[in-house]
Structures are given as C-alpha cells and as structure tokens.
Amino acid sequence: MPTSEVVVSFGSSVVALLGGGGVVLVAICAFISQFITDRTIEGHKATLNAELERLKNELAKESELHKLKLRKAEILFDRELEAVAEFGTLYRRITPRYSHPDMDWDDACADVASRFSTIEEQLENYLTKHAPVLTEALREKLRHCKTTASHNKFMEYEMPEDQATSTTKAEAGRLLEGLQNVESGLFALVRNETRD
Numbered sequence: 332m333p334t335s336e337v338v339v340s341f342g343s344s345v346v347a348l349l350g351g352g353g354v355v356l357v358a359i360c361a362f363i364s365q366f367i368t369d370r371t372i373e374g375h376k377a378t379l380n381a382e383l384e385r386l387k388n389e390l391a392k393e394s395e396l397h398k399l400k401l402r403k404a405e406i407l408f409d410r411e412l413e414a415v416a417e418f419g420t421l422y423r424r425i426t427p428r429y430s431h432p433d434m435d436w437d438d439a440c441a442d443v444a445s446r447f448s449t450i451e452e453q454l455e456n457y458l459t460k461h462a463p464v465l466t467e468a469l470r471e472k473l474r475h476c477k478t479t480a481s482h483n484k485f486m487e488y489e490m491p492e493d494q495a496t497s498t499t500k501a502e503a504g505r506l507l508e509g510l511q512n513v514e515s516g517l518f519a520l521v522r523n524e525t526r527d
Contacts, residue, residue: 407464408521414461415517421457422514425450426507436504441496443503447484450506451477469516476509 427434427442443450454477462470483502 410464411521414464415521417461418457418514418517421453422510425453425510437500440500440503440507443507444483444499447480447499451480451484454480466520469513469520472509472513472516476506476513479506479509
C-alpha cells in the first residue's frame with residue numbers, strides 16, 4: 332500500500348475516532364501550520380530582500396568605481412593626446428626647414444647645432460609640462476636629447492673650430508634621431524591606448 336494512502340486512511344481513522352472535536356482539531360492544526368508557513372515565508376522574503384539590497388549597493392559601488400576609473404583613464408588619454416600634439420609641433424620647430432636647393436643632412440645638422448641652447452630650453456619646458464603622462468622610457472629619451480643639446484651648446488668654445496663643428500653636427504644628427512624615436516614612441520603610446 333502506498334504511503335499516501337496510509338496517511339489518508341490514518342487521518343480518516345483519527346477523525347472518525349475523535350468525531351466533531353477532531354474536525355476542530357484538524358482546523359486548528361491547519362491554521363497553525365498555515366501561520367508557521369506564512370511566518371517562514373516572510374522570514375525568507377526578508378532575508379532575500381536584505382540580500383538583494385546588499386547586492387544592489389555592492390553593484391552601485393562597483394559601478395561608481397568603474398565610472399571613476401573610466402573618467403581617470405579619459406583624462407589621462409586626453410593629456411597624452413595633448414602631449415603628442417605639442418611634441419609634434421615642437422619637433423617640427425626643431426627640425427630644420429629646407430632652406431636652399433643644395434641643403435643636405437650636414438647642413439640640417441649645422442642648423443640644429445646652432446640652436447642647441449634654444450632646443451634645450453624647449454625640451455625642458457616640454458618635459459616640465461608633460462612628464463607625468465609620459466612613460467619612463469619616453470622621459471628618458473627626452474632627457475637624453477635635452478642633455479645632448481645642453482652639453483654641446485658650448486662645444487665651439489671648448490675645441491678648435493673645425494673639430495667643434497664636426498662634433499656638434501654629429502651630435503645634432505643624434506639629437507634629431509632621438510627626437511624622431513620619441514615621436515614614434517608617443518604615437519605608439521596613443522595608438523595602444525585606443526585599441527584597449
């Protein structure tokens with residue numbers, strides 16, 4: 332005999348034995364069990380609502396942190412773009428203009444060498460303004476370029492004229508190559524940021 336049939340037959344036997352009082356007893360038991368069930372369900376609802384509120388607050392907090400991180404990244408990226416744009420302008424100012432038909436690399440280097448002190452000051456100003464958003468490698472390359480300009484601006488006073496001229500031209504060539512590497516590094520920095 333299945334269990335449900337046993338329970339039903341036992342229940343009907345109890346009701347028959349107890350008579351009308353049994354019906355009242357069953358009604359009271361039903362009321363008490365319904366009351367306990369309702370209280371249990373309300374307790375679970377309260378627990379679930381509290382958990383839901385906790386999760387909502389946690390999600391709101393994470394959302395705000397994420398928004399803050401995105402805003403900081405946006406500000407940093409804007410500063411990096413500004414640094415790239417200003418370096419582009421600076422690099423074009425430092426790079427010699429094609430001034431006569433026979434101008435070659437040697438003439439370009441001589442032009443740069445004649446402006447070492449101005450270039451040093453321009454690079455110092457650029458580093459002062461944009462160093463916080465540049466990578467350490469780019470800052471180091473810029474410092475090296477600035478040092479090259481700084482050390483060679485007095486070369487004509489320290490060596491015979493012909494030796495000083497050839498040395499400063501060679502250093503000017505290295506300076507231009509260093510600046511070109513910085514420009515490439517800045518462009519790579521910005522392009523990598525936009526891909527993320």
